[in-house]
Amino acid sequence: MALFELTLAEAADAVAQGELSPVELTGSVLERLDAVEERLGAYVAVASEAARESAALAEREIAAGRYRGPLHGIPFGLKDLIDVAGLPTTASSRVRAGHVAPADSAVARRLFDAGAVLLGKTHTHEFAYGLTTPQTRNAWDQGRIAGGSSGGSAVAVAAGAATFALGTDTGGSIRVPAALNGVVGLKPTYDLLSRHGVTSLSWSLDHVGPLTRTVRDAALVLSALTGHGSKDPVGPGAARPGCPPPGEGSLTGLRIGVPVNYYFDRVSPAVETAVRGALAQLSDLGAELVEVEIPMARYVQATQWGLMVPEATAYHERALRSVPELYAPDVRVLLEAGELLSAGDYLRAQRARTLMRQAWGRVLEQVDVIAAPTVPMTAAEVGQDTVEWPDGTTESVSDAYVRLSAPANITGIPALTLPVGRDHAGLPIGMQLMGPPMGEALVLRAGRAYEAVQDGHGGLAPVAA
Amino acid sequence: MSDVELTATEAARWALRAGLPLESERHAEVAATANHIHAVVRTLRELDFGETPPATHTVEAEATDGSL
Numbered sequence: 366m367a368l369f370e371l372t373l374a375e376a377a378d379a380v381a382q383g384e385l386s387p388v389e390l391t392g393s394v395l396e397r398l399d400a401v402e403e404r405l406g407a408y409v410a411v412a413s414e415a416a417r418e419s420a421a422l423a424e425r426e427i428a429a430g431r432y433r434g435p436l437h438g439i440p441f442g443l444k445d446l447i448d449v450a451g452l453p454t455t456a457s458s459r460v461r462a463g464h465v466a467p468a469d470s471a472v473a474r475r476l477f478d479a480g481a482v483l484l485g486k487t488h489t490h491e492f493a494y495g496l497t498t499p500q501t502r503n504a505w506d507q508g509r510i511a512g513g514s515s516g517g518s519a520v521a522v523a524a525g526a527a528t529f530a531l532g533t534d535t536g537g538s539i540r541v542p543a544a545l546n547g548v549v550g551l552k553p554t555y556d557l558l559s560r561h562g563v564t565s566l567s568w569s570l571d572h573v574g575p576l577t578r579t580v581r582d583a584a585l586v587l588s589a590l591t592g593h594g595s596k597d598p599v600g601p602g603a604a605r606p607g608c609p610p611p612g613e614g615s616l617t618g619l620r621i622g623v624p625v626n627y628y629f630d631r632v633s634p635a636v637e638t639a640v641r642g643a644l645a646q647l648s649d650l651g652a653e654l655v656e657v658e659i660p661m662a663r664y665v666q667a668t669q670w671g672l673m674v675p676e677a678t679a680y681h682e683r684a685l686r687s688v689p690e691l692y693a694p695d696v697r698v699l700l701e702a703g704e705l706l707s708a709g710d711y712l713r714a715q716r717a718r719t720l721m722r723q724a725w726g727r728v729l730e731q732v733d734v735i736a737a738p739t740v741p742m743t744a745a746e747v748g749q750d751t752v753e754w755p756d757g758t759t760e761s762v763s764d765a766y767v768r769l770s771a772p773a774n775i776t777g778i779p780a781l782t783l784p785v786g787r788d789h790a791g792l793p794i795g796m797q798l799m800g801p802p803m804g805e806a807l808v809l810r811a812g813r814a815y816e817a818v819q820d821g822h823g824g825l826a827p828v829a830a
Numbered sequence: 831m832s833d834v835e836l837t838a839t840e841a842a843r844w845a846l847r848a849g850l851p852l853e854s855e856r857h858a859e860v861a862a863t864a865n866h867i868h869a870v871v872r873t874l875r876e877l878d879f880g881e882t883p884p885a886t887h888t889v890e891a892e893a894t895d896g897s898l
Contacts, residue, residue: 569885667873674867686850701856702863704848705841706871713874715884720877722885 368393369525372823373582376528377435380427387427387438390528391420391482394440398484398526400830406501407511407521409445409455411485416440419482426480435585437480442527444518445486446493447573448562449473456564457500458491459691460684470562472531472573472590479589484527487517491693493538493566494677494700496766499693502747504546504826505792509744512542512766514566518576519546523826529577529586533563535570536669537740537770540782543576544739544795547784547826549812550576551583554802555777558590567676569715570669570774579823580783580812587805616814617651619807621798622732627662628769631754632741639786639794640738643815647736650814655732659772660724664717666764669771671706671714678703718775725776729801734811739782739795740766773799781808783816835865 368390371379379385395413402408423438448454448466455461469477477483488500490513498516503509504523511520515532519542522530532539534552543550551574558573565571575586623644629637648654661668678685681700689697728735742752745762753759760768773780779802782795798808816822836844841861845852852860 664873664877667871670867671871671874674871698856698859698863701845701850701852701860702867704850705836705844705860705864706867710868710871710874712884713877713879714871716879716882717874717877718885719882720879 367397367525369397369528370825371528372578373435373439373529373585374579376439377437377585380438381432381435383427387420387423387482388417390438391416391440391484394484394526394528397524397830398521401524401526401828404502404507405504405520405524405526405828407487407517407524407526408442408484409457409486409488409517410453412452412483416482416484423480423482433478433480434589436476436589438482439528440482440484441476442484442487442518442521442530443473444489444515444530444532446489446533446564447473447531449483449486452486454564455486456492457489457498458693460492460688462691466562468562471559473562475590476531481589487515487521487527487530489517489533490514490538491696492564492677492681493533493535494696496537496541496763498542503744503792504828506744506790508746509792510545510747512545512740512744514538514542515550515576516542519543519548519550522546522548522576522578524828525825529575529582531573531586532576533566534572534574534770534774535566535673536767536774539572539574539576540739540770540780540795540797541766543782544784545744545793547787547793548576548578549580549583549784550574550782551587551805551809552773552780553587553805554779557779557803557805565676565680567673568680569676570673572774578825580781580809580816582823583781584809584813587809615651616647616811619652619734619811620655620732621647621652621811622657622728622735623654624659624735624737625656627659627665628737631756631758631760631765632738633743633788635743635786635788636738636741636794640736640796643785643796644736646818647811647815650818652811657728657732657735660728661717661721664721665771665775666768668714668717668721668775669767671710672718672775674699674703675706675711678706721772722776725772725778726801729778733800733807734804735799736811737797737799738769739797741769743788743790743792743794770797773797778802779805779808781812783812784822785815836861836868
């Protein structure tokens, strides 16, 4: 096995035991990155020399007995919405030409304090306002889209061009590309992780979180991002629980909600089969499957759009008036149209969000976790705009991709996606586990238990070097 | 905005009123996109909100760049 194939946990264990050199690990991942990047387009910019220097520093520190924890010496990628002092934050946009971040974002600072090694910045759909990430290709089939908006981060992890990565999720932008590329993505509870120094799409919907190859790895990254010991504060208000490693094995006593509406409507047969198969395995592990009704399903898209569109337009107000021609056409027209929504539209969406949070809270009193498909279909072909469903309806690819992930953004609850199978073309399928606010340990526990009984979990996408 | 769809001219006028002059070739596309968004968000008018207040969200303690 090449070193770039190691999961974060495998690499961390070996580094901690003195059996793996961070310099060799980083070198292997950089070589892999070089070998696949031209076909995948995951990175905006790669900082090879800085990464090698950071890895060498980590190696010296560990040799001197100053081991910082599981991320020490581990190479990672950052979605290019997340500031690192002295580096451009392009948001994959010409609008940001010449911009250099003055300081580290809080999450980047956490990772640096943990000794992680930055490889570079990964592509996003421009300003995270879209679900395809057009610069990047799917790690499993380069004729397919990567998904978005954290497409670069997902593809880098899936291909072994990063051991882990961070992304952001406003309507599903961590979970969608993670599902489409066969990796794990965690959108934590709203405000659990600081958004300081992270370019906003929609202030009230944005979340930062990890993309990894295993659930265990996601728990390790979350622990580093929430644990104590950093000088930089994380967001105020919420408790900072850290993230204990999830238990393995039996799920006895865990109640898993299986939606009887919404989440299995208009999904491809392959997705439904794979997710129901995973549910059966969770049941075999001791979980109790409980049917649940998803509340306010009819109002998900309206609430999501009613919040996101005005907030995005407000964020871009000045640049939209000064350099509109620099935006990609799909993003520009959404921002311009956002000027035409009223305050009443926005307030109705905020009031609907209150109702939705209350209603979901009642469901999550009946069960510990809700399990459902992450995305209703596998990765679309590049250029494919719509999908036709067996009931005769059609839907835009972007609408379809965000339909099942958006409720967790509106309600702010944690949601974990993990791979649960592949379709006839070999494309990955994801299942998401959603828990109550601050219920990260619950969803990680369930996800880890499922993962532990899978053969070959954490495997890389078959991208030839 | 009413339930009646915006024409291209109306979209341009609304945008201008918001301080965003649109080039004439963009009027129709922006109107179509705005009408699509309005058709979706209009669904929320079906809800009986009663005394339900708008949701709030936590604002970061650290000052951040609020806009581009």
